[in-house]
Amino acid sequence: MAIEFQITRYETTFHNPLKNFELTKIPCEIRYDPLTGQAVRLISIRKPNLIAHDWTPFVEESRRRFCPFCPETIEQATPRFPDDLIPGGRFRLGEVAVVPNLNPYDKYSVVVVVSPRHYLSMPELTPEVISNSFEAGLEFLKIVSLKDPGGAKYCSINWNYMPYAGGSLIHPHLQVHAGPQPTSLVALMLDKAAQYYEQNKSVYWTDLVASEMEKNERFLGRTGSIYWLAAFAPRALFDVIAVLPDRVTINDITREDLGNLADGLHRVIDFYKNANVASFNAGFYFAQKENIGFCVSARIVARFTIFPLVGSDYSHLQVLHDEAWAMYLPEQLAQDLKPYFQTK
Ligand SMILES: [Zn+2]
Incomplete structure (x- = not known):
């Protein structure tokens, strides 16, 4: 079943000060996520010109302040799990530590401290570092799902890299959580995926990969069995989706999958670095065996500041209208990012 990619196009007309006040038509697009139907507004800026961000002063200041995740403080400053759980x-797991989140927002809310090192720059986020920390998160989720299947039913592994992405501490860490209730987006994905399966007798993500490979406008490449796509309806800048075919639950994910996922994420992060992206968010979504039509996927988006010092890339649209906006066409992103997936 071919996926339908829907776009509504608009044009705004004004006398343009950047073109000597010539009457100019400016295009704008609303795209709809092919699974959830959520709308995204694409602004006509074709290529974001981000300014390189030097984290050094922030890193230095954070070293002077207290860091609960550094090796000399972690044992005293982070909570311990109850003995009946851990x-x-x-x-x-090796150098990676998993600790309860001091400020939980789910029944099981933990932080994966990626490295004993206080700061890892983007190039230092090697596939090994990424794979090991995702593995630790996954192992923790397996433990809680065995001990408390109902209470840890809906889970995910997430990453807010650096403060522009919502990371409150410089020290690299993942956010892993599980609870009896899915997040709003996961609930919508589960629902729509089941509906899609019922209507088409096929898995949405399988059809998405097939459609994107056939169109070849947003398909980026593969790392092992994982397929990488520039999102048709980006939730933020440089939105990339990884699809892990035939995987549904945390128990379906192998070490090889984690290696392949880390390999692809590392390539995207390399592209981010070269594009002067300062921060990113990533999410790795799972479901339960009974969630018909679901498939494990991951998503990574760039986060940036609009001006060199301050300026959020989140505005009234996301916060008060539940609507994403993005700039830079996914088709252009695919052209620029594809070479990163073609090298070994
Ligand atoms: Zn630290």
Whole structure:
């Protein structure tokens, strides 16, 4: 079943000060997410010209302040798990530590401290670092889903890299959570995926990959069994989707999958760095066996500041209208990002 990609196009006309006040037509698009139907407004800026951001002063200041995730403080400053959940109260996988979030927002809300190092620049986020920290998050989710299947039913692994993306601490960490209730977007994805399966007798993500490969406008490439796409309806700047075919639950994910996911994320992050992106958000979504038509996917988007010092890329549209906006066409992103997926 071919996926339908819907766009509504508008034109605004004005006397343009950038063109000697010539009467100029400016295009604008509203795109609809092919699964959820959510609208996204695409602004006509074709290529964002981001200014390189130097985190050094922020990193230095954060070193002078207290950091709960540094090796000398982590044992004293972070909560311990109850012994019946994690015997001994501490959960580690190699250099990676998993600790309860001091400010939980789900029944199981934990932080994966990616590295003992206080700061990792984008190039230092190697596939190994990414894969190990995602593995630690996944192992924790497996433990809670076995102990409390109902209470840890809906789970995800997320990443707010650096403060523009909502990361409150410089020290690199992932946000992993599980609870009896899905987030709003996951609830919508589960619902729409089941509806799609009922109507078409096929999995939406399988059809999405097939349609995108056939069109070849937004398809980026593969890392092992994972397919990478520039999102048709981007939720933010440089929105990239990874599809893991035939995977539904956390138990379907293999170490090889994590390696392939980390490989692809590393390529996207390399592109972000070269595009002067300062921060990013990533999400890795799972469901339960009974969620018909679902498929595990991950998503990564760039976050930036509009001006060198301050300026949020979130505005009234996202906060008060539940509507994403983005600039830079996904088709252009695919052209620019594809070469990163073609090298070994
Ligand atoms: Zn630290």
